[in-house]
Amino acid sequence: MIAGAVGGFGRFILEAAEETGQFSFLVRSTFGWMTTYRIEWRQTLIQMVRVGVDSLSVTAMTAFFTGMVLALQTGASSKHFFNEPLFVGTVVSFALVMELAPVMTAIVVAGRAGAAIAAELGTMKVTEQIDALYTLGTDPIRYLVIPRFIAFMVVLPLLTVASDFTGIWGGYLVAHAKYQIPATVYWHDIVNQMEIRHFVHGFLKTFVFAAVVSLVSCFKGVTTRGGAEGVGKATTAAVVISMVLILVLDYFATAVLNAFGIT
Amino acid sequence: MIDAFGVVKRFGPRTILRGIDLKVETGETLVIIGGSGCGKSTFLKCVIGLHHPDEGKILVDGIDVADLKTEREIADYRRKFGYLFQEGALFDSMTVWENITFGLRYLTDIEPGKYRKIASECLALVGLKDVEDFKPSELSGGMKKRVALARAIAAQPSYILYDEPTTGLDPIMTDVIADLILDLQKQLKVTAIAVTHDMKAAYKVASRIAMFHEGKVLQVAHPEIIKISDNPYVRQFVDGKSEGPIKMKLKEFEAEGASNAHHAKAS
Numbered sequence: 001m002i003a004g005a006v007g008g009f010g011r012f013i014l015e016a017a018e019e020t021g022q023f024s025f026l027v028r029s030t031f032g033w034m035t036t037y038r039i040e041w042r043q044t045l046i047q048m049v050r051v052g053v054d055s056l057s058v059t060a061m062t063a064f065f066t067g068m069v070l071a072l073q074t075g076a077s078s079k080h081f082f083n084e085p086l087f088v089g090t091v092v093s094f095a096l097v098m099e100l101a102p103v104m105t106a107i108v109v110a111g112r113a114g115a116a117i118a119a120e121l122g123t124m125k126v127t128e129q130i131d132a133l134y135t136l137g138t139d140p141i142r143y144l145v146i147p148r149f150i151a152f153m154v155v156l157p158l159l160t161v162a163s164d165f166t167g168i169w170g171g172y173l174v175a176h177a178k179y180q181i182p183a184t185v186y187w188h189d190i191v192n193q194m195e196i197r198h199f200v201h202g203f204l205k206t207f208v209f210a211a212v213v214s215l216v217s218c219f220k221g222v223t224t225r226g227g228a229e230g231v232g233k234a235t236t237a238a239v240v241i242s243m244v245l246i247l248v249l250d251y252f253a254t255a256v257l258n259a260f261g262i263t
Numbered sequence: 264m265i266d267a268f269g270v271v272k273r274f275g276p277r278t279i280l281r282g283i284d285l286k287v288e289t290g291e292t293l294v295i296i297g298g299s300g301c302g303k304s305t306f307l308k309c310v311i312g313l314h315h316p317d318e319g320k321i322l323v324d325g326i327d328v329a330d331l332k333t334e335r336e337i338a339d340y341r342r343k344f345g346y347l348f349q350e351g352a353l354f355d356s357m358t359v360w361e362n363i364t365f366g367l368r369y370l371t372d373i374e375p376g377k378y379r380k381i382a383s384e385c386l387a388l389v390g391l392k393d394v395e396d397f398k399p400s401e402l403s404g405g406m407k408k409r410v411a412l413a414r415a416i417a418a419q420p421s422y423i424l425y426d427e428p429t430t431g432l433d434p435i436m437t438d439v440i441a442d443l444i445l446d447l448q449k450q451l452k453v454t455a456i457a458v459t460h461d462m463k464a465a466y467k468v469a470s471r472i473a474m475f476h477e478g479k480v481l482q483v484a485h486p487e488i489i490k491i492s493d494n495p496y497v498r499q500f501v502d503g504k505s506e507g508p509i510k511m512k513l514k515e516f517e518a519e520g521a522s523n524a525h526h527a528k529a530s
Contacts, residue, residue: 036334123355131313132352136414137341137369 019223026219029141030149043147051113051148052155056162058112059105063096063163066104067170070095075179085179089189092171093164097194098202101163103250106209109156110242114217117148118238121221122231130222145218152214157206164202201262205253212249213242264289265310265422265454269319272305279305281478282319292448292455293483294465296500297475298509303458304349306475307424310456311344312337323422342370345415345453349427351407353399353414359386360395363414370418385413388450389443405436412443416451423447425457429464441467462501466490474500476509 070092075085121144124130133140168190175181220238224230257263265287272280280302287293295303308314310321312328320327323343331337353362360382367373367381382395389409399407408428415423428444429437441464448455448468459465465472466486473483474497482494492498499507 127350128348128352129354131308132346132348132354134313135311135341135344135346136366137338137418138366 022223023215023219026141026145026222027215029139030145030215033139033142033146034150038142039150040143040147043143044150047147047151048155050116051109051151052159055109055112055155055159059108059159059163060166062104062108063101063167064170066100067092067096067167067172068174070100070167071171071174072178075175075181079179085175085181087189088171088175088179088181089168089186090193092175093168093190093194094198096167096171097164097199099250099254101167102160102202102205102209103246105160105163106156106206106213106246107243109152109159110213110217110246111239113152114213114242115235115239117214117217118221118224118235119231121218122224122234125222125224126227126230140222144222145215148218149211149214152210153207156210156213157203160202160206164199197262201254201257204257204262205250208249208253209246212245216242216245264324265456266322267306267310267319268322270306270309270316270321271318272302272309272314273317279478280309280316283475283478283480285473285480285483287454287456288470289454290452291470292444292457292468294469294472294486295456295458295475296460296462296465296472297481298500301475302478303475304426307346307426307456307458311346311424312340338370342418343421345418345420345423347408347412347415347423347425347428349430351399351411353407353411355399357398358395359397359399359402359410362399362410363417365414366418381417382413385417386410388416388447389413390439405432405439408432408436408440409443412440412447416447419451421453423453423455425455425459427459428457429459429461437461437464438467440464444468462503 071088074088074091078084078086078088121130124144130140130144133143172183172186175186176183217238220234220241224234226233265285267283267285270280270283271278279300283302283306285293285306295306297303305314309316310323312331315329320329323340326340328340331340353359354365357365360379363382363385364378367378368375373381379395383392386392386394386409389412391406391409391413394402394406394410399410402410412428425444429440432440444455444457444464445468447453455468457465457468469486471483472486472489474481474489474494476496482489482492482497484492489497489501492501495508499509
């Protein structure tokens with residue numbers, strides 16, 4: 001039994017190492033193809049619409065309610081300690097702009113667009129459409145992966161900025177309706193405290209998340225095996241791995257940005 | 264001409280091709296037959312360069328695909344081939360004419376303005392018309408196969424590789440596809456390799472038939488000679504008999520299951 005468990009663990013480690021290696025090849029090929037400047041612009045635009053425009057409503061709604069909750073909690077806490085709902089605008093804006101908007105937008109988009117990409121590419125893989133791309137003279141990395149990678153890199157930062165604004169608006173609604181905080185106070189709490197570096201901190205993180213979600217989803221899609229069940233597994237794995245990596249890399253990205261003083 | 268020398272291909276611990284030596288003469292249609300898992304489709308994919316042999320080599324007009332490095336060289340090599348996948352492998356998000364002309368952008372210098380006309384011509388060659396704007400999901404199985412064939416010939420290849428072209432089709436459509444393969448052979452003067460289980464279609468289209476078994480070539484001969492072959496493996500396959508030297512896995516499991524049940528009962 002112990003031998004079986006050790007063997008199983010060893011197999012898991014070996015498979016994880018092999019997948020990591022294959023993923024590295026995909027990343028290298030992606031950047032390699034991009035340096036040749038032969039980009040499929042039409043496909044890239046289509047992906048920007050699918051990843052960006054179609055995700056806007058759900059990310060905006062998520063950010064809106066997050067802003068509302070933040071305002072609710074901050075107002076309640078500061079009333080408890082200071083008898084006044086203080087710094088609600090500051091807390092809402094800083095939390096959203098530096099952390100919550102980048103992370104939650106990336107997670108929502110991973111669940112929506114990342115899953116769709118893994119499912120689409122996985123279905124193409126199991127029906128030999130990826131092999132067909134080779135036989136018709138193009139490379140699947142160039143035709144499928146790069147447009148999605150570029151789309152994410154352009155669109156996720158924009159979605160995050162939209163989330164920043166909608167979240168701050170959501171926070172204002174609660175601040176005004178529940179705690180009677182005047183608009184001028186709320187906005188001054190933000191404008192007086194926030195500097196460009198705070199915005200840049202959150203904005204730069206989105207590029208890391210965009211790269212991770214797009215490449216992990218594409219990788220899981222193009223390496224799918226085993227028919228419909230395999231597509232389902234690939235889709236789930238793409239979302240779970242993307243989400244875990246977003247949270248893990250958030251820590252390291254924050255640490256690096258702090259070390260450079262962008263904080 | 265396609266020349267395979269000692270081709271070995273492994274996937275992890277499994278060796279699929281164990282030393283294939285095969286020559287396909289220019290202008291002929293070679294049909295490869297054999298049981299499931301004997302390496303027929305794997306060999307076909309090695310020829311077009313989707314897989315690279317672990318040992319041995321495949322030369323197409325004297326060029327070894329493993330030697331090709333630049334994108335230009337690989338595109339020139341791929342242009343020689345049309346590949347018909349078993350399930351068609353049409354791109355779901357594109358219409359029929361977009362599917363057929365997809366490869367032209369990468370394999371040829373033809374202006375995009377002429378693509379639709381070329382698609383209609385290719386469809387006419389495979390006996391279809393007025394389906395240019397359909398999506399693959401709106402086509403029947405036979406139509407999908409024919410559209411996939413039209414896509415395979417759009418860039419005017421010198422070689423066409425058919426991976427189980429008649430599998431899953433009704434008997435009439437099977438004969439239609441077999442006739443198409445013969446027609447294309449005559450009209451386009453291509454060299455073809457077809458992988459199939461369908462002996463009727465094999466006899467119809469083949470110049471020679473090669474039988475694969477467990478990753479090796481058992482026999483290569485004219486269809487009339489294969490029909491009366493005294494090789495027991497070839498005999499069992501072409502006659503379609505379950506009893507013989509080719510052991511199918513299902514029967515082995517049944518025998519094991521019966522034996523285990525018998526031992527359990529006895530104890």
